[in-house]
Amino acid sequence: MRFKRRDRFAFSDTPRKRAALERKQRQERESLPLFATQVAAEQESADDVMAARAQSWERAEREGRSRDAADWRRARAKLAGYPVVVANALRAYWKINQWPGTAIYLLSMMHMFDTGRLEAVERMLALPGSQN
Structure with missing residues (x-):
């Protein structure tokens, strides 16, 4: 099955981010x-703000990976719920289409099939030799 890996990026504390923070605090x-x-007394130091942003970044990355994993589990469960012939046709179509290889697009593709808007898979199922 086609799958697009989630890129991982670490938070980077850069001089540009610190300059932007300084501008923001000065404008305040x-x-x-x-x-x-x-x-000025209530504003946090640049080090504290950057540390908080790094923690927030890590938490958001962790939550995003968990959400992606849950979406893939949901997509695989839905795919397993189809009859074998239909599931195979959906897998074959998924391999050749140009959509990004994410679970959301796979779920969207299956929803399109369920609502009769995926004619290519329906044509694949109607081919001679396929078992309906």
């Missing part, structure tokens, strides 16, 4: 000039 202070010292 300048937007309230009478309370600039109070706003």
Whole structure:
């Protein structure tokens, strides 16, 4: 079965991100000039913000991988629920189509088949020698 691996990227603390954070914090202070010292006291340090962003990034990556795995389990379970002939035709169509190899697209393809909008698979099933 065609499958697109999820790319993994580590959070990177770059000078551009720190400069953007400094601009953001400066604009916050300048937007309230009478309370600039109070706003500055409440702002986190760049190191704390970057550490929090790194943790948030890791959590989002972990949740995204878990969501992708759950989608693949759901897609495989749905595919297993079809009769063998239909499942084989769906697998064959999945191998040759140009959609990204993600579970969401596989689920969409099966939904299209279920709602009668995937004529190519229906034609594959109607070929002589196929078992309906």
